[in-house]
Amino acid sequence: MEPFSFASSATLNVPVAVKINSLDGQQKPVPFSTLLKRPELRYRGSNLSPHFELYVTAQLWADSKPLTVPVQTAYKHFKTGRTWNEWLSLPVNYSDAPYSSHLAITVWDLSPVDGEGANGHAIPFGGTTIALFDKENTLKKGRQRCYLHRHKVADGLSSSSTPASVPTPRKIRRNGETQSSQADERVKEMERLEALMKKHEMGEIPENKWLDQLVFRQIEKLERSVLRKSEQPKLSNLDAEIDNTGNDDAIDTDGNGEANDVDTNEKFYLYVDFPRFDHLIVFTDHEYPAPPVSTLQSHSLHNSDVRLKPPPEVTYGPGIGAEDGDHGDPDAGRLVRIYDPEVGIRENPCEIKHRRLVRGHRTNAMDRDLKPNAKIRDELNMIMSYGPTQALNGEERDLVWKFRHHLTRDKRALTKFVKSVNWSDSNEARQAVQLLPKWTEIDVDDALELLGPTFDNPAVRSYAVDRLRKADDEELLLYLLQLVQALKFEPKLDETSEERLTQDSSLARFLITRAANNFLLGNYFHWYLMVECDDLSPEQRPEHRKLFARVEYDFMMTLEQAADGAARRRTLLRQGEFIAILSKISKDIRFSREDRPKKIERLKKYLADPKNDVQTIDPPLPLPLDPNVLITSIDPTEASVFKSSLFPLLVSLRTSTGARYPIIFKTGDDLRQDQLVIQIITLMDRLLRKENLDLQLTPYAILATSPSAGAVQFVASSPLSAIVAKHKGSLLAYLRAHNPDSSAPLGVRRDAMDTYVKSCAGYCVITYLLGVGDRHLDNLLLSPSGRFFHADFGYILGRDPKPFAPLMKLCREMVEGMGGSGSPQYAMFRQHCFTAYSALRKSSNLILNLFALMCEANVPDIRIMEGRSAGLGGAAAVREASGGVVMKVMERFHLEMGEEEAERHFEGLIGDSVNAVLPVVIDRLHGLVQNWRA
Structure with a gap:
């Protein structure tokens, strides 16, 4: 695309200005018969002299309301024509002007006798209303020709009766046929020529002096013919248009629907100039922050039955904001939204009363013996199957609370129970804390969910940390990256004391202790903290940097107290x-x-x-x-x-x-997103191995040493683009060259082909689930042993710089490396894909909870999700960002599908990826660009 330069109207801090140029039009003398009926017309200045002094006023309106007081031109004596050439500056800046701004410009005549619409001795000669912004949201500039509505004061209403555009002339019926007047054709031609004149003034049409003079004279002649020689229909052909009483003084030929006593066919045009700027000015509105809600009770939103209800809608007053076809309906108008700080924050008093009645604390003794019947048990099982992002409604929370003692036997129910507690109620919170130790041991994925941004009760988070204590160091290392980020969600019990920032955090104390006792864990813990401390970007909050620095300090102090801690610190x-x-x-x-x-x-x-x-x-x-x-x-x-x-x-x-041990070290790039993806791939590899499915994945080591530097383990391999170029488009030839076996079906050793097929299946499934984008033959790698893997994870969560990218990268070269789509190896590849997809769907909660803990990490694609919810502010933004990140991953698991339906879905993905044509074209173009760069 060609570069498009523009400026924002919000940054244009200069007053709105308009230049009043000239008034063109021919005024006919008032007939004596009309002067006898209306003698006051003989005293109007424009009727006495064709160049009588007129003045102009301009006023800015928006949404049918005046924004400024009128400003007017100086009184000026005209000699040959009505020309002002005067700039008017209005007391409002472009940055403050709304999109619906209109300039109401009125030309005033003078008369000692008051008349209709008179303002003292000023009589409206005509008015016009022109919008500041066009339909493309850009500020109008340059010369504008405005149709002047005779004897009317310009109004700035949303549905103005004095628009600047030329009204459509009424068509005349003659002998039963509809015909357009010849003057109408001349008006259209004049508008076309004026548009070309505008381009000529702006330099878009090259200058040719001798020819331009000829054209200008012809345009002047055309304007005079339009303004002075407008065709007037004969009364004999307009019998149907004349009032039956014989009053032929009021004939409407301009479509305004109003009778004019004089000047029936006069046309006047007011020429004005808007300022020109170096770039287009595009309208942008101010985004005002929501007003603070300081009078509301503080409580955890996730623990109460609070729904973000749609804001109330109201309409404008009569005649304001009405659509074109709604002028007759006084109640018609576009809707506006009113901000109510209590909507979605304060609970409904009726619901609060209902919950207190349902959860009456006097029935605690009876609750211990309550057991659900078959119907309620089915409802509870359905609630227990909900994913970590699904919220519970009021009835579901009341049901979980009612049978909380019965549910202590179900480890899946703890997270649902914590969501059902109203933590702002001290009695209810005390009962919930007392019930936590009685619950059966939960899984690690549920413990990670309790450490997320939606749970801020210290007792709940401490309970989750106690569950993590039972995990060994190897398992803890898989979640260490997320647990470091979870420190951001720890409640600040005493923010004024730096020393208590970590002492009051059970998670911080746990991580410091475990990292001090294991060097491998402590190594990564140290570098994860250092990267966060060194992150000085605006996205990293100062309080978070302060927190990580305090945790790192306490970690070093703990190392000093260990037996070999001093050596490890060195x-x-x-x-x-x-x-x-x-x-x-x-x-x-x-x-x-x-x-x-x-x-x-x-x-x-x-x-x-x-x-x-x-x-x-x-x-x-x-x-x-x-x-x-x-x-x-x-x-x-x-x-x-x-x-x-x-x-x-x-x-x-x-x-x-x-x-x-070869490594790649680079500066100028933030490797934290690649580090996250490799960590998730390592975790998925372990989950698949637990299901006895080794897909020969290659989760190479990667470590971000600062926000702009890092190290990557180098794995001997070649990109598919180089292999295709060297072996004439055949990966199979590459595998044969490094793993020859004449007795094998495709001439490749069975173990190498098996490794290739399994690794292709594993990475196809994993990159699909993570939404890895920007896949081309340069970041698809193949080792001599047959291990296929991906590199460069700059786009995840469904983002892709290429248009119409497939959801999964399975190119033709990969399939041909298996022997083609009809080979047994390709059938085995498909089966491995289905098995891996099914196995990872079983562990979806763990993967989703890990992404929820990363919602405030300064990772580019996660930061984009957080930016979309930044307008909410505070904890609401964190919850919204967490939900957005998790939803992007969860929508690819398709947990609403059964096993067979999910297998058919993934089979369709494979077919779409293999048969996609556009990715092939993009790969070719990418290869050409890379060759050109080289």
Whole structure:
């Protein structure tokens, strides 16, 4: 698309201005017969002299209400024509003018005798109303020709009776046929020429002086013919239009529906100029924040029967905002919404009274022995099957509360019970807290849900932390990224005391203790906290940075008290120094104005320089990316620089075992989104393995070391684009070259083909569930062993820069690598897809709760979801953002479907992806662009 430059009207802090140019039109002398009937007309200035002094007033209106007082031109003596050439400035800025703004411009005549519409001795000569903004929401500019409605004062009503556009002339019937007047055709031609004149003034039409003069003279002749020689229908042909009484003085030929005593066929046009700006001015309205609700009771919205009801609607007064066809209906008008701060916040008093009656605390003894009948048991089972994002209505919450003692045996019911409690009621909250220890042990996914943004009761969150204590360190590592983000949702019991920020948080104390007792856990915990502390972007709230800094400080103090804590703390400091050296080298390489070979040479020189302390690392340093790997040095001979715009570094590390561990280090890119996706892929791999389904996934290690830098494990592989180019479009040839077996069906070793088929199935399912976008042959990778995997997760949750992208990436090259769509390997691929999709749907609650904990993380695609709900403010925005993120993932699980229906749905996805044509074209175009860049 071509670039489109425009400015916002909200930033245009200059007064609304209009230039009154001239008045064109021919006024006919008033007949003596009319002067006998109306003698006051002989005293009007315009009837005495064709160039009598007239003045103009302009006033800004919006929604049928005046916004300013009228401003007027100076009194001026005309010699040859009515020309003012005067700018009028109104006392309101463009930034404050609403979209419905109209300029009501009235030309005034003078008369010592009062008349209809007179303002003192000023008699309306004519009026016109013109809008400031056009239908495309852009501010009008340049010369405007406004039709002047004779003897009327301009009104600024929404349905104005004095519009600036030329009214449609009434068509004349002659001999039973409808004919348009010749003057009407001349008017249309004049409008067309005036539009071209406007383009000529703005430089859109090239200038040709001698030819332009000829055209201008012809346009002047046409204007005179339209204004002075308007055809007048003969009375003999308008018998049907004349009043039966014989009064032929009031003939309506301009369609206004009103009788004019004089000047029946006179046409006047007022020419005005609007200011010109360098760019188009597009209307933008102010977004005012909602007024604070300070008089309302504070309580948790998620624990009460509060629904966001639609705001009330009211209509404008009679004649305001009416549509074109509603002028006759005084009650017609467009609707406006009124903000009521209590809607959706304050509960209905009737519902509060009802809940108190239903949950009367005097029946507690009876509630312990209550057991549901068959019908109620079915209703409770339906409630227990609800997902984490589904809210309970009032009846469901009352039902859960009534049978709460019976439901203590069901581990799924705890989250539903917590949602059913009115935590603002002290008696009800006390009973709920007393019941928590009696509940059967819940699953980890329910514990993670209780740590989310919708649960702020300390006792509930402490109960969830107690459940996490039973998880081992390996399992806890899978959720550590989300648990660090969950610190943002901890209740601040004493915000004035920094020392109590973490002491009052059961989750913070738990994470610090576990991280201090396990170096692997502590390594990642430290780096997750450091990235959040270093995030100085506007999206990261200052109180969150303060919280993470306090947790990091307490973690370091806890390490000092451990037996080997001082040594571990020094190790973390050495890791920071190592990352700082790589970051400095990466920035120098990135910003150096050299070609790639010289950048590689510069990189090798940096790494070989003893001043950088990377030739010998003693004692061996645990790699922050993977603390199980102890690095002893960096090999400068194997270093390289990628072609990407950020020029990532490829660095080969020597480990204590003598092996090589290559990593990619880059600056200028936030890797937290890729880190999140790899963490979810690692979790899904573990869930699938629990179902005895090993899909040969490759969740390579990735760690964000700052908001703009990070390290990635390098896996020896090739992008599909390079493989296709080298092997003439065949992945099968690539697999045969690296895994030959003449006895196998496709000439590829069975284990390599099995790995390829399984990994393709796994990544197709996982990338579909995560909504990974921007899939092309450059970020689809294949290793020599047959492992297929994805890289570069810059777009997730359904976002994709390419139009009409398929929901799942399964290209033709991938299918042909399996032997084609009719091969047994392709059938096995489909079966693996169905099995994996079904297995992950069973663990959907865990995955959804992990995304809910990330709702306030500064991850680009999650931040977009949060931005859409930012207008709510406070906790409501967090809940809305959490729901949006979770819904994007949940809609791909299709939990409303049964197993067979879900399998048919995924089968349709496979067919749509294989048969999609547009992705093939986009892949070709992407390849051409990459080749051109290279």
